[in-house]
Amino acid sequence: xxxxxxxxxxxxxxxxxxxxxxxxxxxxxxxxxxxxxxxxxxxxxxxxxxxxxxxxxxxxxxxxxxxxxxxxxxxxxxxxxxxxxxxxxxxxxxxxxxxxxxxxxxxxxxxxxxxxxxxxxxxxxxxxxxxxxxxxxxxxxxxxxxxxxxxxxxxxxxxxxxxxxxxxxxxx
Amino acid sequence: xxxxxxxxxxxxxxxxxxxxxxxxxxxxxxxxxxxxxxxxxxxxxxxxxxxxxxxxxxxxxxxxxxxxxxxxxxxxxxxxxxxxxxxxxxxxxxxxxxxxxxxxxxxxxxxxxxxxxxxxxxxxxxxxxxxxxxxxxxxxxxxxxxxxxxxxxxxxxxxxxxxxxxxxxxxxxxxxxxxxxxxxxxxxxxxxxxxxxxxxxxxxxxxxxxxxxxxxxxxxxxxxxxxxxxxxxxxxxxxxxxxxxxxxxxxxxxxxxxxxxxxxxxxxxxxxxxxxxxxxxxxxxxxxxxxxxxxxxxxxxxxxxxxxxxxxxxxxxxxxxxxxxxxxxxxxxxxxxxxxxxxxxxxxxxxxxxxxxxxxxxxxxxxxxxxxxxxxxxxxxxxxxxxxxxxxxxxxxxxxxxxxxxxxxxxxxxxxxxxxxxxxxxxx
Numbered sequence: 001x002x003x004x005x006x007x008x009x010x011x012x013x014x015x016x017x018x019x020x021x022x023x024x025x026x027x028x029x030x031x032x033x034x035x036x037x038x039x040x041x042x043x044x045x046x047x048x049x050x051x052x053x054x055x056x057x058x059x060x061x062x063x064x065x066x067x068x069x070x071x072x073x074x075x076x077x078x079x080x081x082x083x084x085x086x087x088x089x090x091x092x093x094x095x096x097x098x099x100x101x102x103x104x105x106x107x108x109x110x111x112x113x114x115x116x117x118x119x120x121x122x123x124x125x126x127x128x129x130x131x132x133x134x135x136x137x138x139x140x141x142x143x144x145x146x147x148x149x150x151x152x153x154x155x156x157x158x159x160x161x162x163x164x165x166x167x168x169x170x171x172x
Numbered sequence: 173x174x175x176x177x178x179x180x181x182x183x184x185x186x187x188x189x190x191x192x193x194x195x196x197x198x199x200x201x202x203x204x205x206x207x208x209x210x211x212x213x214x215x216x217x218x219x220x221x222x223x224x225x226x227x228x229x230x231x232x233x234x235x236x237x238x239x240x241x242x243x244x245x246x247x248x249x250x251x252x253x254x255x256x257x258x259x260x261x262x263x264x265x266x267x268x269x270x271x272x273x274x275x276x277x278x279x280x281x282x283x284x285x286x287x288x289x290x291x292x293x294x295x296x297x298x299x300x301x302x303x304x305x306x307x308x309x310x311x312x313x314x315x316x317x318x319x320x321x322x323x324x325x326x327x328x329x330x331x332x333x334x335x336x337x338x339x340x341x342x343x344x345x346x347x348x349x350x351x352x353x354x355x356x357x358x359x360x361x362x363x364x365x366x367x368x369x370x371x372x373x374x375x376x377x378x379x380x381x382x383x384x385x386x387x388x389x390x391x392x393x394x395x396x397x398x399x400x401x402x403x404x405x406x407x408x409x410x411x412x413x414x415x416x417x418x419x420x421x422x423x424x425x426x427x428x429x430x431x432x433x434x435x436x437x438x439x440x441x442x443x444x445x446x447x448x449x450x451x452x453x454x455x456x457x458x459x460x461x462x463x464x465x466x467x468x469x470x471x472x473x474x475x476x477x478x479x480x481x482x483x484x485x486x487x488x489x490x491x492x493x494x495x496x497x498x499x500x501x502x503x504x505x506x507x508x509x510x511x512x513x514x515x516x517x518x519x520x521x522x523x524x525x526x527x528x529x530x531x532x533x534x535x536x537x538x539x540x541x542x543x544x545x546x547x548x549x550x551x552x553x554x555x556x557x558x559x560x561x562x563x564x565x566x567x568x569x570x571x572x573x574x575x576x577x578x579x580x581x582x583x584x585x586x587x588x589x590x591x592x593x594x595x596x597x598x599x600x
Contacts, residue, residue, distance in 0.1 A: 007514050010518075011491050017563045019562055065493075066490075163589045
């Protein structure tokens with residue numbers, strides 16, 4: 001099983017290296033362990049996360065692509081669908097059987113025809129449009145609904161942080 | 173009579189060839205229509221097809237003539253015989269043992285037209301109809317006497333007495349053989365009628381290039397036999413009537429039929445074997461079973477290898493879901509290895525049109541999403557051309573790939589940083 005997972009991951013790695021969607025980089029942190037990847041995703045334009053490059057860790061199960069990988073942001077994130085510890089709660093990362101939130105329909109779930117690329121694209125679209133019904137981060141969800149300005153400020157702070165730009169820049 | 177052969181106990185003591193061991197039943201029949209000389213046959217094919225086609229029409233005419241003219245007339249015999257010669261059925265009468273007193277013929281059976289050929293020499297009636305449809309009953313050659321398998325002796329007797337010039341014809345073998353041996357007489361009605369019986373030896377042959385083309389095969393249909401007869405240039409039937417014999421007072425029907433069989437076999441120069449029609453049918457069934465078995469075995473082998481191939485193809489598909497399955501199967505047939513097929517596809521040795529997979533968008537993202545990701549990225553593409561993170565090549569070693577990954581990662585962050593600073597007017 002692990003052999004076919006490896007082959008599949010290798011193929012996806014090649015695909016993502018040669019022909020990645022814009023603003024996305026993903027690959028194994030160390031090829032000694034092909035089941036642990038790093039992914040860099042750029043915050044979508046026109047959103048509060050615009051321009052930020054966020055790093056995340058993808059952990060693949062040995063029976064990938066039958067089972068979905070796990071994704072966890074390694075940088076600081078504040079988003080209704082991301083747990084405070086960075087874990088991403090999105091339907092594409094859930095196998096059809098599990099439904100922790102009880103709101104997903106199985107057609108959006110993980111299946112072997114999905115891929116790392118699809119996951120990352122989904123996460124980007126999730127950054128743009130949070131699903132407030134899924135309360136991975138209840139505070140963030142509440143703030144998104146009730147105090148968007150404050151949310152945007154926090155997001156901007158995170159963008160700067162991800163780019164290694166100090167928060168205390170003075171605007172000209 | 174020689175009784176040195178153990179198997180001759182069933183009445184197969186033909187004087188000459190009985191010294192040889194009994195031939196196997198397979199040798200009594202042609203298993204294949206065309207044993208060899210396929211090239212010659214191919215050359216003849218166009219001519220043969222035209223000839224056969226023309227002869228079909230002549231066949232109808234012959235059929236009409238046989239219907240119109242009275243069965244016992246001499247003119248009919250001559251006309252039909254001439255027409256049959258055009259049809260490629262040449263009858264040669266070898267010994268003219270014409271005996272008007274004889275009311276019963278028994279003949280060996282080598283083709284489906286034996287009775288027609290004999291009918292040309294002397295009008296006769298075949299008291300059985302097995303698998304030939306009544307439409308082809310040329311000039312009322314057949315007549316049903318209660319049961320076709322074993323006609324009623326009493327009605328046969330009354331038929332002989334009522335008809336003056338018509339003879340009854342029996343094929344006591346009840347099955348067609350290739351003429352290399354005589355089968356056992358299983359139809360006994362010709363010997364039960366208490367009238368003189370005339371044995372008729374029929375030899376059918378084809379001239380030189382078509383000598384090996386069998387007249388009838390083991391399980392051929394009458395239709396196929398007829399078509400081949402019309403296709404071939406000609407088929408010669410040598411018909412020889414033996415002197416009539418009567419059943420002795422002390423003789424049983426069984427003994428009498430054996431005596432006639434030996435006479436006939438001697439005349440034909442072949443061996444009288446104990447094989448019966450039932451055994452021929454057994455042989456047909458056995459060969460059919462064997463053929464089926466071979467067929468099934470090869471099918472099973474095919475299915476097994478196919479199953480394995482499908483299994484491997486699924487493995488490849490798991491790795492490369494957008495490669496069409498038929499492309500994978502095709503390549504697997506060449507490589508027979510999951511790994512090499514995958515590397516061939518990745519390396520571009522195998523070209524394919526990617527299958528359309530249901531995309532994330534098509535599956536419907538969370539309901540509150542308004543802007544599809546593709547559009548998002550399109551707008552990003554217009555402005556942020558620098559966010560292209562693709563590598564020019566995929567390194568062959570882990571080291572190269574790792575390096576490329578890091579370079580691209582650094583470049584992405586750098587570009588993003590530049591962009592951010594430009595947009596927000598930040599100075600470092």
